[in-house]
Amino acid sequence: MNSQEFRRRGNEMVEYICQYLETLEDRKVTPSVEPGYLRHLLPDEAPYHGEDWDRIMEDVESKIMPGVTHWQHPRFHAYFPSGNSFPSILGDMLSDGIGCIGFSWAASPACTELETIVLDWLGRAIGLPDDFLALKAGSKGGGVIQTSASECVLVTMLAARAQAIKHLKQQHPFVEEGHLLSKLMAYCSKEAHSCVEKAAMICFVKLRILEPDSKCSLRGNTLTKAMEEDELQGLVPFFVSTTLGTTGSCSFDALEEIGVALQRFPGVWLHVDAAYAGNAFICPELKYLLKGIEYADSFNTNPNKWLLTNFDCSTLWVRDRIRLTSALVVDPLYLKHGYSDAAIDYRHWGVPLSRRFRSLKLWFVLRSYGISGLQNYIRHHIELAKRFEQLVNKDKRFEICNEVKLGLVCFRLIGSDKLNEKFLSGINASAKIHMVPASVNDQYVIRFCAVAQNATEDDIG
Amino acid sequence: MNSQEFRRRGNEMVEYICQYLETLEDRKVTPSVEPGYLRHLLPDEAPYHGEDWDRIMEDVESKIMPGVTHWQHPRFHAYFPSGNSFPSILGDMLSDGIGCIGFSWAASPACTELETIVLDWLGRAIGLPDDFLALKAGSKGGGVIQTSASECVLVTMLAARAQAIKHLKQQHPFVEEGHLLSKLMAYCSKEAHSCVEKAAMICFVKLRILEPDSKCSLRGNTLTKAMEEDELQGLVPFFVSTTLGTTGSCSFDALEEIGVALQRFPGVWLHVDAAYAGNAFICPELKYLLKGIEYADSFNTNPNKWLLTNFDCSTLWVRDRIRLTSALVVDPLYLKHGYSDAAIDYRHWGVPLSRRFRSLKLWFVLRSYGISGLQNYIRHHIELAKRFEQLVNKDKRFEICNEVKLGLVCFRLIGSDKLNEKFLSGINASAKIHMVPASVNDQYVIRFCAVAQNATEDDIG
Numbered sequence: 027m028n029s030q031e032f033r034r035r036g037n038e039m040v041e042y043i044c045q046y047l048e049t050l051e052d053r054k055v056t057p058s059v060e061p062g063y064l065r066h067l068l069p070d071e072a073p074y075h076g077e078d079w080d081r082i083m084e085d086v087e088s089k090i091m092p093g094v095t096h097w098q099h100p101r102f103h104a105y106f107p108s109g110n111s112f113p114s115i116l117g118d119m120l121s122d123g124i125g126c127i128g129f130s131w132a133a134s135p136a137c138t139e140l141e142t143i144v145l146d147w148l149g150r151a152i153g154l155p156d157d158f159l160a161l162k163a164g165s166k167g168g169g170v171i172q173t174s175a176s177e178c179v180l181v182t183m184l185a186a187r188a189q190a191i192k193h194l195k196q197q198h199p200f201v202e203e204g205h206l207l208s209k210l211m212a213y214c215s216k217e218a219h220s221c222v223e224k225a226a227m228i229c230f231v232k233l234r235i236l237e238p239d240s241k242c243s244l245r246g247n248t249l250t251k252a253m254e255e256d257e258l259q260g261l262v263p264f265f266v267s268t269t270l271g272t273t274g275s276c277s278f279d280a281l282e283e284i285g286v287a288l289q290r291f292p293g294v295w296l297h298v299d300a301a302y303a304g305n306a307f308i309c310p311e312l313k314y315l316l317k318g319i320e321y322a323d324s325f326n327t328n329p330n331k332w333l334l335t336n337f338d339c340s341t342l343w344v345r346d347r348i349r350l351t352s353a354l355v356v357d358p359l360y361l362k363h364g365y366s367d368a369a370i371d372y373r374h375w376g377v378p379l380s381r382r383f384r385s386l387k388l389w390f391v392l393r394s395y396g397i398s399g400l401q402n403y404i405r406h407h408i409e410l411a412k413r414f415e416q417l418v419n420k421d422k423r424f425e426i427c428n429e430v431k432l433g434l435v436c437f438r439l440i441g442s443d444k445l446n447e448k449f450l451s452g453i454n455a456s457a458k459i460h461m462v463p464a465s466v467n468d469q470y471v472i473r474f475c476a477v478a479q480n481a482t483e484d485d486i487g
Numbered sequence: 488m489n490s491q492e493f494r495r496r497g498n499e500m501v502e503y504i505c506q507y508l509e510t511l512e513d514r515k516v517t518p519s520v521e522p523g524y525l526r527h528l529l530p531d532e533a534p535y536h537g538e539d540w541d542r543i544m545e546d547v548e549s550k551i552m553p554g555v556t557h558w559q560h561p562r563f564h565a566y567f568p569s570g571n572s573f574p575s576i577l578g579d580m581l582s583d584g585i586g587c588i589g590f591s592w593a594a595s596p597a598c599t600e601l602e603t604i605v606l607d608w609l610g611r612a613i614g615l616p617d618d619f620l621a622l623k624a625g626s627k628g629g630g631v632i633q634t635s636a637s638e639c640v641l642v643t644m645l646a647a648r649a650q651a652i653k654h655l656k657q658q659h660p661f662v663e664e665g666h667l668l669s670k671l672m673a674y675c676s677k678e679a680h681s682c683v684e685k686a687a688m689i690c691f692v693k694l695r696i697l698e699p700d701s702k703c704s705l706r707g708n709t710l711t712k713a714m715e716e717d718e719l720q721g722l723v724p725f726f727v728s729t730t731l732g733t734t735g736s737c738s739f740d741a742l743e744e745i746g747v748a749l750q751r752f753p754g755v756w757l758h759v760d761a762a763y764a765g766n767a768f769i770c771p772e773l774k775y776l777l778k779g780i781e782y783a784d785s786f787n788t789n790p791n792k793w794l795l796t797n798f799d800c801s802t803l804w805v806r807d808r809i810r811l812t813s814a815l816v817v818d819p820l821y822l823k824h825g826y827s828d829a830a831i832d833y834r835h836w837g838v839p840l841s842r843r844f845r846s847l848k849l850w851f852v853l854r855s856y857g858i859s860g861l862q863n864y865i866r867h868h869i870e871l872a873k874r875f876e877q878l879v880n881k882d883k884r885f886e887i888c889n890e891v892k893l894g895l896v897c898f899r900l901i902g903s904d905k906l907n908e909k910f911l912s913g914i915n916a917s918a919k920i921h922m923v924p925a926s927v928n929d930q931y932v933i934r935f936c937a938v939a940q941n942a943t944e945d946d947i948g
Binding site: 027028029031032033035036037039040041042043044046047048057059060061062063064065068070071072073074075076077079081082086089090091092093094095096097098105108109110111112113114115116118119120122123124125126127131132133134135136137139140142143146147148150151161173174175176177180184187202203204205206207208209219220221223224227228229230330336337338353354356359365368369377378379380381382386390392393394395396397398399463464465470 | 488489490492493494496497498500501502503504505507508509518520521522523524525526529531532533534535536537538540542543547551552553554555556557558559566569570571572573574575576577579580581583584585586587588592593594595596597598600601603604607608609611612622634635636637638641645648663664665666667668669670680681682684685688689690691791797798799814815817820826829830838839840841842843847851853854855856857858859860924925926931
C-alpha cells in the first residue's frame, strides 16, 4: 500500500471507526461464539500474494466483529473502563506514523521529554506531592509511562528488592544472596489486584496477603502486627503495596494509617496502586482520597482505564528515580550516547527496552479536553453510578455491597451466592448488558461499572 | 471531540502522516537539541480548558518534530529498523477504535483467537516446527505477541526457573527455595542482547556470559565446558539464551551444535532470540539459518523490527504452553469465565494483565503484503546491505567487520578506535545520516543497517 492508497484507506478507516462507535448500541455487548470459532473462518496459512484491502475489511466485519466483546458499548459495565477517545486515537496514529523507538533520550529526544513533561502535568493535576515531579527544582522523582499496572507494581517491587538486598548485604556480607532473598517479605491486602501476587512470583519473594476490615480496607495496625510477627521470625519486611480503589469493590486502603505505621520500619518501600481511582483525583473534591500519599515511595494510575486514553498508558511516579533505575540498569555500547549522564533514559525504568511514543496520546487528551473536561467526564460517571445505586436501593430484592465513592457499584440479590451466579449468568447470556462478578467479604457480588464515555441515564435504567 | 470532528481531524492526521513520510528526506535525520529543550517550549501544567485541535497540531510541527529522531528516514541506518507500514497503522487505528482489552478469551474472543491464528501463520511462514504451532493436531505449543523481545526472554527465563526449582524441590524438599535459586545458572554469549542480563537480574539468577568464537558465534563446546565446570561447583544449569542475528554484528550462535550439546543436560531450557533476523526466515533461501530450531524450547522474533509492523509486536512461540504459563498463573474471581479451562487466556503468557488487539496489525500486514511481498521487502534490504558492503570494500581506507548475511553491515576505518569514534561523531553531527557503534571482537565498529521501507541505492551511495 503506497501513501496514495493510504489516503483513501485511512479515511475509510476513520469512517469505519466513527460508524462503529456511533452504532455500537445496535450490536450485542458480548459475542455468542465458542472457543475456536475463528479458526473455522480463516485459512490455515497466510496468503502468498497480497490481498485487496476491501477483502480484508470485509473479513473484519464478517469474521472479527462477531467475536468482539464491545468494551465501548454503552451497556458494557464489566471490569473497569477501557480508555478511548478521538484525541487519543489521533495520538496513536501520529505515534505510529513517526514510528520511533524511544528507549534512550538520543533515540528520540521529544519522545522522552514529552513523557517527562506530560507526567509532571498529570501528576500535578491529580495532586501528587512535588517530590514526585521530575521538573520541580530539587526533586529526585519523576514519572514514566508503563505498559500496565502489573508492570508498575513489578518494577517498584524489583527496586525495593534491590534496595533491601543491598542493605542486607552490607550487614551480612558473607551470606549467599539467595538466602537473603528468602528472608524478604512483601505485603498487600486480600483485596489487592492479582498483579501483586504475580509480581511476588516473578521477584521470587514471599508475599503475606492480609485481611482487610469489613469495608475491604487494609488498616495500619493489621499491617504493623503482621510485620512485627514476621520480624520476630527473622523475616525482613521490604515492600507494601496498597490500593486506592480496589478491583473488586473500589475500596480504599487506609493509606495514611499505613504510612504512619511504616515510620517504625524505615527502608520499607510503600507503593500505591490507584490504577482506576487515581484518575479521579483530578477532581478537587476527590483529592481527600489521596491522603497519606506523602508517605509513599511510588504511585501508579492508568489513564488507559478512566482518563480517555487508549491502552497502553499506565503512569507511574517515584519519589527517587535513582532507586528505581538502579534495579534495572544494563548499559551496552550500542545504546550509549553523548548525553547518557545528563538525560533520562526510560529504558532503565521498566522491563522492555523499546517503547512507543505513548506520551503523544496522553498529551492530546490533556490538551483537547483540558483538566475541566476530564473532571466533567469523571463526575458524569460518578453520577451514573450514584443513580444506579439509587435504583438498586429502591428495589427490596437487592442490596448494595460497597460504599459507592466513584464509578463502581457492587450489589447482589438478597440470597445465596448460587442465586446471584445464576442471575448474573442470565444477564450476560442476554448479551444486552455485560457485568462481571467479584468476591467482597467472601460473598459473590455483581459489579456494575460506569464505562462508556457518552453513556446516559437511559443506558443504566 | 465528537465523531463529526474526528471525521475531519482523522482525515487531517492521515494527510499529515502521508506528508510526513513523503517529505521525510527533506528533514535532518537527527535533531539538534540538548536535553531539556522541550520544557522551555511547553507550559508547566496542563490547560484547564480544552484547546482547539489546530493549536495542538501547530505545536506538533513546531515543538515536537524538532526533537524527533526520524527512524523512518531513508538515511536512518542506526540500531535495527522500527517496523512501519500503512496496513499496520490501519490495524492500530482499528484496534484503538474497538478499544477492547484482551486479557482473557472471554474479555474479547476475537482478540485472543486472531492472535493464536496469526502466530500460527507467521510461525509456519518462517519455518518453525509444527510443535510450536497452537492449532496443529497434537501440538502443546503456541505463539503469543509480547511487548518486546526483553519480555520474551524474561518470561521464558521465568518459566525455566519455575521448572528448575520445581525439579530441585522434588530432590531436596527441605531446602529453602532461596538457596535452590542461588544454585541456578543461565548462559548466553557476550554478543547476546543486554535484555538477557536484565532478565537474569529480574529472575535473581546467576548468568554466565560466554566468549563467542572469532565470528561472534557461541559454540557448542564453549557452552558444554562451562556447564560442566559449573556442575562440578554444585551449580545447576537451567537456561540458555542463544541469538540468531546479534544486535552488535548480526552474528549467529551455533544453534545446532548447542542443541546437540544440550542433549546431555536434560531439563535445560533452550531459548532462541531472533528479534531481528527471525523475520528474514520468511525467505526460503534463508531458512538454513534456523537450523537447530528442533532442539529449542522457545523462539522469538520482532515483526516490529523487520516485518513492517509497528511497535509493539514481539512474537514468541513455545513448544509447551503449560510449562510457560505455569510460571505466571494467578487467577482471581473477577477474571474467571465460563470457558476458563477450554480457551487460551493470554494473561498467563506474560507480565501485563491487559493487552491491546495487536494481532490486527500483524494480520493486516500479512494479508496486505502476502508472504511474497514480505519476502521482497526483506530481500531488498539485504541487497542494499550487500551494495553498501561492496562500496566499503572498494575503498581501501575501510574494512568490513562482519559477515553480511542480512541487512546489517559492520565496518570501520583501518586505524584506532578513537579515529573511528571521531569519524562516526562527525557523520552523526552532520544530521544527514545516522548510525550507531558497536563493539565487535573488542573493537569499535560502525553499524550500517538497511532500514527504510522504500530506501533506494541512492540513499546508501
